Amino acid sequence: MPLLSIRNLSVTFATGRGPFKAVDGVDLDVEAGELVAIVGESGSGKSVAMLAVMGLLPWTAKVTADRLSFDGQDLATLTPRERRKIIGRDIAMIFQEPMSSLNPCFTVGFQIREAMAAHLDLSRAQRQARAVELLELVGIPEPVRRLKAFPHQLSGGMSQRVMIAMALACRPKLIIADEPTTALDVTIQAQILDLLLRLQSESGVGLVLITHDMGVVAETSQRVCVQYAGQQIEMQTTRGLFRDPHHPYTSALLAALPERAHGRLLPSIPGVVPGLADRPKGCLFSPRCRFATDTCRTVPPPRANAALGHALCHTPLVDGVPRAQEIAA
Amino acid sequence: MFRFFLRRVALTLPTFVALMFVTFVAVRLVPGDPIEARTGERGIAPERLAMLRHDLGLDQPVWQQFLHYANGILHGDFGVSIVTKTPILHEFAILFPATLELAFCGLIFAIVLGIPAGVIAAVKRGSIFDHSVMTVALAGYSMPIFWWGLLLIMFMSEYLGLTPVSGRMDLINYYFEPVTGFMLIDSLLSDQEGAFGAAVAHLILPSIVLGTIPLAVIARMTRSSMLEVLSEDYVRTARAKGLSPLRVVGLHALRNALIPVVTVIGLQTGTLLAGAVLTETIFAWPGVGKWLIESISRRDYPALQGGIMLISGIVILVNLIVDLLYVAINPRIRHGG
Numbered sequence: 001m002p003l004l005s006i007r008n009l010s011v012t013f014a015t016g017r018g019p020f021k022a023v024d025g026v027d028l029d030v031e032a033g034e035l036v037a038i039v040g041e042s043g044s045g046k047s048v049a050m051l052a053v054m055g056l057l058p059w060t061a062k063v064t065a066d067r068l069s070f071d072g073q074d075l076a077t078l079t080p081r082e083r084r085k086i087i088g089r090d091i092a093m094i095f096q097e098p099m100s101s102l103n104p105c106f107t108v109g110f111q112i113r114e115a116m117a118a119h120l121d122l123s124r125a126q127r128q129a130r131a132v133e134l135l136e137l138v139g140i141p142e143p144v145r146r147l148k149a150f151p152h153q154l155s156g157g158m159s160q161r162v163m164i165a166m167a168l169a170c171r172p173k174l175i176i177a178d179e180p181t182t183a184l185d186v187t188i189q190a191q192i193l194d195l196l197l198r199l200q201s202e203s204g205v206g207l208v209l210i211t212h213d214m215g216v217v218a219e220t221s222q223r224v225c226v227q228y229a230g231q232q233i234e235m236q237t238t239r240g241l242f243r244d245p246h247h248p249y250t251s252a253l254l255a256a257l258p259e260r261a262h263g264r265l266l267p268s269i270p271g272v273v274p275g276l277a278d279r280p281k282g283c284l285f286s287p288r289c290r291f292a293t294d295t296c297r298t299v300p301p302p303r304a305n306a307a308l309g310h311a312l313c314h315t316p317l318v319d320g321v322p323r324a325q326e327i328a329a
Numbered sequence: 330m331f332r333f334f335l336r337r338v339a340l341t342l343p344t345f346v347a348l349m350f351v352t353f354v355a356v357r358l359v360p361g362d363p364i365e366a367r368t369g370e371r372g373i374a375p376e377r378l379a380m381l382r383h384d385l386g387l388d389q390p391v392w393q394q395f396l397h398y399a400n401g402i403l404h405g406d407f408g409v410s411i412v413t414k415t416p417i418l419h420e421f422a423i424l425f426p427a428t429l430e431l432a433f434c435g436l437i438f439a440i441v442l443g444i445p446a447g448v449i450a451a452v453k454r455g456s457i458f459d460h461s462v463m464t465v466a467l468a469g470y471s472m473p474i475f476w477w478g479l480l481l482i483m484f485m486s487e488y489l490g491l492t493p494v495s496g497r498m499d500l501i502n503y504y505f506e507p508v509t510g511f512m513l514i515d516s517l518l519s520d521q522e523g524a525f526g527a528a529v530a531h532l533i534l535p536s537i538v539l540g541t542i543p544l545a546v547i548a549r550m551t552r553s554s555m556l557e558v559l560s561e562d563y564v565r566t567a568r569a570k571g572l573s574p575l576r577v578v579g580l581h582a583l584r585n586a587l588i589p590v591v592t593v594i595g596l597q598t599g600t601l602l603a604g605a606v607l608t609e610t611i612f613a614w615p616g617v618g619k620w621l622i623e624s625i626s627r628r629d630y631p632a633l634q635g636g637i638m639l640i641s642g643i644v645i646l647v648n649l650i651v652d653l654l655y656v657a658i659n660p661r662i663r664h665g666g
């Protein structure tokens with residue numbers, strides 16, 4: 001039984017121009033202690049899917065799923081009160097913008113201790129001791145003094161370390177990190193990523209890493225899930241994905257990595273992700289796909305089997321060559 | 330912090346000078362002078378008029394009168410009432426507790442109702458509750474105070490017979506010497522049974538009338554500030570910790586949302602004291618507002634000048650306190666610069 005198990009998760013936002021499906025049929029399993037990456041460009045619904053797991057979406061969002069279970073419990077049927085016992089204790093989340101994710105009106109210490117006060121049966125002194133320990137763990141010097149600091153007195157990297165400490169406070173089983181390094185300086189990005197990976201391997205916590213950086217995926221994760229326009233288009237082991245991507249989008253993404261490019265010009269994918277108004281009838285990637293056929297443009301693609309990375313494609317690639325699904329399998 | 334305080338205090342000085350000038354001029358722009366106001370239509374012998382004017386210093390050039398008045402204020406002397414011959418400061422000290430008591434209760438009414446109403450409207454935005462609160466707030470803000478006061482008197486006092494119509498106390502049933510000047514406190518100190526209840530009953534309607542505009546402003550401000558804060562990342566972080574909605578909204582969001590609301594509350598002190606003039610007149614409330622109105626009809630120059638200066642001074646002082654309070658609740662200002 002996986003720690004987190006999601007089947008056919010969809011999130012629809014009620015907008016002024018009608019419903020908008022931000023997440024469309026996502027499946028995901030995360031085992032205890034596993035590191036899974038979710039990649040995709042902005043607007044591909046990767047954050048929204050994970051916010052749905054956390055129950056943090058605004059009221060305009062409607063979440064449906066065939067299965068949404070964590071640690072054997074069905075998140076969808078829990079009462080809000082029961083769900084809050086899991087959120088913040090067993091599943092913690094780290095956000096993209098560390099500077100604005102900390103409350104400017106409260107000290108760092110208050111915000112770290114608060115999570116413990118909500119979930120753990122610790123005395124005031126124990127909470128303080130644990131907070132000091134956590135700041136040491138995430139590499140913040142002078143922890144006792146830093147606990148008294150307000151968020152605006154910290155740098156971005158420092159704030160993200162605090163957010164990580166906060167996430168670890170109740171010893172969670174799963175951490176969801178939503179582009180934890182995107183808002184940081186390049187030099188700090190590597191530090192924070194290393195810190196996350198070190199903590200993950202030391203504590204054996206499951207980690208879902210949302211990113212748009214294929215480089216990060218290659219370095220860190222065991223499995224990777226690729227999202228495009230709200231749909232999950234490919235899911236396989238990281239090694240397999242880099243060796244033989246099955247969806248044309250994945251293939252194009254990898255081809256655009258500087259270290260893999262051959263010619264003088266970096267290859268790019270023409271066009272943009274479809275929005276609410278210009279959603280294609282068939283495959284959502286068909287307008288930008290090099291291999292698109294008439295079938296691709298008119299009929300929504302089926303999902304391929306595990307050997308083909310669950311690719312959502314009429315003609316999944318095998319060694320870079322498109323094959324019809326029956327033949328390919 | 331200390332430098333901020335000094336700078337802030339220094340900034341109030343030009344305001345005071347301007348105030349001194351404006352009140353002096355405005356009072357003299359009203360046609361008629363104290364002597365004419367007292368003699369009325371019958372007139373007075375020219376020699377006697379000249380003599381009385383001379384006694385009050387009204388025959389001096391206006392600029393000399395101003396210097397005399399400014400000099401007095403700088404020495405803490407607000408002059409003597411032309412009508413009652415008592416020092417302005419003394420009259421003000423007797424009347425001000427009544428106004429302060431009324432303004433305080435009005436403000437408490439506005440805050441206690443306004444902040445929760447604004448918060449709930451923001452949390453349940455778009456709901457019937459939200460729309461009703463905002464409509465009522467708009468109505469409350471637009472309603473003329475005197476009309477609203479009369480409506481309430483008609484309904485609550487005349488029709489339902491629940492509250493007294495005017496004044497601060499049932500003087501037929503209770504009498505005691507003022508100790509603090511605050512009727513709520515004095516009635517308790519008097520040990521007379523029912524006196525405190527009577528004091529509260531007299532306060533209800535005037536407080537509601539005076540508190541209505543601030544209530545509307547506070548509710549609307551809290552709502553919009555809250556709406557902004559609720560979409561902030563740190564509110565999401567608080568929810569991600571699994572905290573209860575009450576704690577997320579009431580602590581994490583409200584603490585931030587209150588920063589602009591506190592400023593608005595501070596600015597409302599001006600509205601409150603201005604509103605007190607009308608409210609006190611409607612309810613025959615023996616406070617500074619009613620006294621100022623009466624002083625206008627008597628052309629009691631020193632009382633008007635001094636009274637307005639004192640009231641304005643209090644408004645300026647309260648705004649100063651609010652600015653300092655603002656620093657206290659917003660750590661970003663406290664530590665910056």
